[in-house]
Amino acid sequence: MSEHRRRSSLRLRPRRSAVLALMLVATHLLAAGVLLLMPLALVPRALLLLLVVLSLGYGLWAQCLGLAPWSLREAIWSEQGWQLRFRNGQQCEAVLLPSTLISVPLVILHFRVGWLRYPQMILTQEVIAPERLRQLRVRLRLQRSAT
Template structure:
């Protein structure tokens, strides 16, 4: 690609989102409420409630607060592709998957990191700058279709 068409790398370092954390909790509370409404015996109901509680705890710890060592903290998209940075300091090359969601107010980036490892990044204008979000959305629509996996 010629120099006049070369684009600078996009570096995404999302902030923590109170709204995404609240949404996670509300969705899990709704799941617990449904468990209370369906006719189940006490044993299976308690087990399922425990799984819902573990799920919300894990989601808050690993995704919203990004405190797990494998939590995705940074993604950089350059001419060479995607580079992901994790909480434990490791950097890995990644491939952007076609299951990535692009909408006006929400981007959900799905990555394959290595053979069996996947990572995702949920972006709103609350967690990254609105101009960076616009640039990323535009570049994904333009280059994502021409270069699958990048």
């Protein structure tokens, strides 16, 4: 590729998001409300509510706060592909999956690392600079149109 067509690396290091945490809590509260309205016996309802609470705890711990060792901290997109860095310091090459969502207010990057690992990164203007988010959207759309 000629020198004038080379793109610099795009480094994505999202901040924590109170809005995303609030949305996570709201959706889990809605799920719990639906479970309470369903005509179920006490034991199955209690088990399902426990699963909703555990899911909320995991989502807050691993996704919103990023405290799990496998929490995705940084993604770097260069000409060699995607490089991911996790909270425990591990760095891995990754493949961006076609299930990645690209919209103006929100980009959700879905990756595959190895055989069974599928980390994701949720990006809004709250967690990453608006200009960086715009650059990412443009590059992703150009890549999709090229394939």
